[in-house]
Amino acid sequence: MMLDTTNPHNYSYITNDLEIHILGGIKFNNLERMRVTMSIKKIKQHNVLRHSIDLYNDNMVEKFVRKIAERIEIGTSIVRETLQNLTSELEQYRIEELEREKEANQIPIEELSTKEKQAAITFLKSKDLLKKTNELIGKSGVIGEETNRLLMYLIFTSRKTNNPLHCISLGSSGVGKTHLQSKVAELIPDEDKVEITVLSANAFYYFNRTELRNKLILIEDLDGAESVLYPLRELQSKKRITKTVVHKDRKGTTKTIHLTVEGPVSVAGCTTQESVYEDNSNRSFLLYIDESEEQDKKIMHYQRAESAGQVSKHEECIAARFLRDVQRTLHPIAVRNPYAMRLSLPQSVFKPRRTNSHYLQFIEAITFYCQWQRQKKYDKQTGEEYIETTIEDIKAANQLIIEVLLRKSDEITGACRNYLEELKKYLQVNNQTTFTALEIRRRLKVKKTTQWRYHKQLIESYYIKKIRKKKGETIVRYEITNPNEYKELEEAITKALQECIIKINSLSDSDRSGVPTCSTSKMEQTTI
Structure with a gap:
């Protein structure tokens, strides 16, 4: 006898004495129960008993055994043993299916060859x-x-x-x-x-x-x-x-x-x-x-x-x-930055607390990526294994992060800034200082409602201003208040980052080793 689960909606379990069918299969999400709907009959007879039952409920199973024995005229010991064996097989089948499902849902981790x-x-x-x-x-x-x-x-x-x-x-x-x-x-x-x-x-x-x-x-x-x-x-x-x-x-x-x-x-x-x-x-x-x-x-x-x-x-x-x-x-592996106390952001950066944290974490991310080029060190007090940031890591971070810091320092949204910079380019190419909204919409292919939103931001932040209409003029003209403001901001940020590198480079070797990252403990070094 064996449980046949070929048809997921109708399992079959046939012994020398009984033929049992599990209608609708079993549930896999409620392991503390074994609720089934079964049809059961004696071999070579047509008298079928259908019943829903929780096979984990002993009282229900015992009543069901007596009911089957009475209805289809068979000994209770045969029915009891058959139901116990069926329950065991259903239980084993459910466990195997759950394991198979778990393995199927897991993304296989690829092992690299030595090469x-x-x-x-x-x-x-x-x-x-x-x-x-x-x-x-x-x-x-x-x-x-x-x-x-x-x-x-x-x-x-x-x-x-x-x-x-x-x-x-x-x-x-x-x-x-x-x-x-x-x-x-x-x-x-x-x-x-x-x-x-x-x-x-x-x-x-x-x-x-x-x-x-x-x-x-x-x-x-x-x-x-x-x-x-x-x-x-x-x-x-x-x-x-x-x-x-x-x-x-x-x-x-x-x-x-x-x-x-x-x-x-x-x-x-x-x-x-x-x-x-x-x-x-x-x-x-x-x-x-x-x-x-x-x-x-x-x-x-x-x-x-x-x-x-x-x-x-x-x-x-x-x-x-x-x-x-x-x-x-x-x-x-842990990363420590011995130069962290010498690093500072430009004053122009908005929300400097969180931005400063991002800046330091980004430097650590570069150090982490370069871990195979760093010496592995150990803190004797804690036993922690770590690597240290180098000046080259900070220089690489500064080069990559300038645009991010620029955006963090800007009063207007990124989309509005892009519009303003394209507007500046257009005016410079055409040697203009003033413009109309319609002219720019046509040239830059911007929707009227989008441009209205941008102009609202730019006027409120005093990046552009309206020019008084000349006598008899009906069209509103605008002017950029400071065409070089973004370039000046970029130069200020670049200068602030460069000054940090200059300060670090000016430190003597003893000053660098004395930076308080692990000054209270002796280090052991080994190549990673």
């Missing part, structure tokens, strides 16, 4: 690592966006640290925000990321406790995930979320239980609405997509080359696979 691992380590030890990484990202199929793509890759890499970074890609509809995010995300191993299109408000609380730990969470469009933005912010800030729910135990007693999901996580998302997601933006790097004509030309050239069969998809796959191997070769 693949050695190639990745050699790459991570190479000179100009960030430059070579950026070139490989380009070879994997990410067109243009040289700064944004490397920033995003390093932010995604930070998921393996204790203080991951987050990013939001911003830009007009159709400029390639989601494309950039998805292409860079392809360089991250599948087992390290969770991709979300739409998620219910409570879904995050029902992940396993450590299921999201050190994962990259990718949101295709923040507009489709508004219900989960609050728990996401809590995961970003507190690195864990907890929800209390009411639950009934087996005895029917109502109790409260706590659902806890632990981080840390790195979160990335895309949106066109910067101001709507201000709370999330404050916790994230804001990456503004390049909407320039030059970037348009790069993308269209790639599209034509792809259509003509001149793009090697095989080479793109090789580059992407290699960068995934590189990611798998990075191991969690």
Whole structure:
């Protein structure tokens, strides 16, 4: 005798004496019960008994045994033994199916061969690592966006640290925000990321406790995930979320239980609405997509080359696979920045507390990525293993982060800033100082309502002003108050960052070693 589950809606179990069918199968989500609807009859007879029963309820089963024996005229000992064997087989089948489902849902972790691992380590030890990484990202199929793509890759890499970074890609509809995010995300191993299109408000609380730990969470469009933005912010800030729910135990007693999901996580998302997601933006790097004509030309050239069969998809796959191997070769390790006390941000930066934290974390992310080029150190007091930031890491961070700091220092939104900078270029090319709204709408192809929104911001912040109408003139003209304001801001930020490097370079070796990161303990060093 054997349980036959070939038909998922009608299991069969046939012995020498009885023929039993389980109608509708069994449930897999309630393991404390074995509720079934069965039909049972004696072999070579037509008298069928149908009944719903919980096979884990001993009282119900005992009554059912007597009922079967009486109805189809068979001994109770035969019925009892048959039902016990059937219950055991159903139980075993359910356990096996749950295990199979669990394995099917798990993303297999790819093990690197010795040769693949050695190639990745050699790459991570190479000179100009960030430059070579950026070139490989380009070879994997990410067109243009040289700064944004490397920033995003390093932010995604930070998921393996204790203080991951987050990013939001911003830009007009159709400029390639989601494309950039998805292409860079392809360089991250599948087992390290969770991709979300739409998620219910409570879904995050029902992940396993450590299921999201050190994962990259990718949101295709923040507009489709508004219900989960609050728990996401809590995961970003507190690195864990907890929800209390009411639950009934087996005895029917109502109790409260706590659902806890632990981080840390790195979160990335895309949106066109910067101001709507201000709370999330404050916790994230804001990456503004390049909407320039030059970037348009790069993308269209790639599209034509792809259509003509001149793009090697095989080479793109090789580059992407290699960068995934590189990611798998990075191991969690603490990072300490001995120069942190000498670093400061320009006064022009808005919300300096959080921005300063992001700046320091980004430097740590670069150090973490360069871990195979650093000496491994140990703190004798705590035994903690760590690596230290170098001046080269800070210089690389300063070079990459200037645009981010510029945007953080700006009073107007990114889309409005892009409009203003395009407006400046137009006026400079045409040797004009004044303009009309209609003229700029036609030249820059901006919708009237969008332009009205931009002008409202710019007038309130005194970036542009209305010019008094001349006698008999009906059209309103505008003028930019300071065409060089953004360049001056960029120069101020660059100067402030350079001054930090000059201060660090001016320190003597003894001053550098005396920076209070671990000054109370002696260090042991070894090569990583």
